[in-house]
Amino acid sequence: MTRDYSAFLPSTAKGETPKPPVSALQSLGWQPFFAQQISIDEMTETPPVRVTEVHRSGLRVLGDNIDMVVPPRVDATVGDWLLLNHELPSASRLLERKSLIKRRAAGHDRSIQLIAANIDTAFIVTSCNLDFNVARLERYVALAFDAGVTPVILLTKSDLCEDPRAYVEDAETISDDVAVLTLNAKSDEPKLKLAPWCKPGQTVAFLGSSGVGKSTLTNALSGTESAATQSIRDDDAKGRHTTSHRQLHILPDGCAVLDTPGVRELQLTEAEAGVAEVFSDLDALSLQCRFNNCTHVSEPGCAVQAALKSGTIDEARLARWRKLVAEDQHNTASLAQRRSKDKAFGKMIKQAKKHKSK
Numbered sequence: 001m002t003r004d005y006s007a008f009l010p011s012t013a014k015g016e017t018p019k020p021p022v023s024a025l026q027s028l029g030w031q032p033f034f035a036q037q038i039s040i041d042e043m044t045e046t047p048p049v050r051v052t053e054v055h056r057s058g059l060r061v062l063g064d065n066i067d068m069v070v071p072p073r074v075d076a077t078v079g080d081w082l083l084l085n086h087e088l089p090s091a092s093r094l095l096e097r098k099s100l101i102k103r104r105a106a107g108h109d110r111s112i113q114l115i116a117a118n119i120d121t122a123f124i125v126t127s128c129n130l131d132f133n134v135a136r137l138e139r140y141v142a143l144a145f146d147a148g149v150t151p152v153i154l155l156t157k158s159d160l161c162e163d164p165r166a167y168v169e170d171a172e173t174i175s176d177d178v179a180v181l182t183l184n185a186k187s188d189e190p191k192l193k194l195a196p197w198c199k200p201g202q203t204v205a206f207l208g209s210s211g212v213g214k215s216t217l218t219n220a221l222s223g224t225e226s227a228a229t230q231s232i233r234d235d236d237a238k239g240r241h242t243t244s245h246r247q248l249h250i251l252p253d254g255c256a257v258l259d260t261p262g263v264r265e266l267q268l269t270e271a272e273a274g275v276a277e278v279f280s281d282l283d284a285l286s287l288q289c290r291f292n293n294c295t296h297v298s299e300p301g302c303a304v305q306a307a308l309k310s311g312t313i314d315e316a317r318l319a320r321w322r323k324l325v326a327e328d329q330h331n332t333a334s335l336a337q338r339r340s341k342d343k344a345f346g347k348m349i350k351q352a353k354k355h356k357s358k
Contacts, residue, residue: 146274
């Protein structure tokens, strides 16, 4: 049975009058959400600029007739909007975000890594080969849901496998609220199939592991070779890291496209709502358990275990849900502990300085 994706597409009104040309700011993704945060005077004195690249040496920002590098700052990421302070760029005001995609930083550092801000649609890219992994897709979808971003699953290299239907069916089991599309990234399909989301003033991001075709899709939309690409390894279908940093590409039609490096380790943190939305059926069942702190393993009166025994839910999916919930709780708690220690340390330093001044 063919799935109807019309409900996932951005709505368009019939008989719409032609829209005026897209301004320079609109092509960068400027929307009423950001405009309402500033006054007319601020707009003139501190013009809005968008962070399009993040480097250790600084942030590249673009605006209306503005293209410059400002000092680096830990609180800003690709996609953020700043009110540019010409006299002191480091003091530029960071506007409230419409959305924020983040993860726990790789390694033992208990901190958050900001991936992208103010994204409207997250294209979660995977291939119809050994790279395909339902558990990884669930993580990305939870990440997007938690950020308030619309997720769309893209299955690339569908032209290289005999029958992509099995991949499509597996991807469709993740959520009834996520569209799943097959694409040949090296054809005209990206422009045609992704057009409903890639409209002027919108910002879309390609997320996924290395070698799935994110940079190829970026090039297909832009009609250029602005994003470098490489082939995957033949032995295990794994990709090589081609994109070394996150970069926002501005398309000629006024849509902003974010190309991201492949993520080897996607650890969720502070993503409880996103996980609950991906596994909404299991989350609803858990509310029927006898005990509020039920682990859904062997407790009496566990509604989840009862559903498993009756065959209502899938055991593998249940295991993935429990793993993500436990991971998010652990990482969130670890982050809270670090923040508490940092706050206590900062207070101690402040008191020491005050005592020294006396």
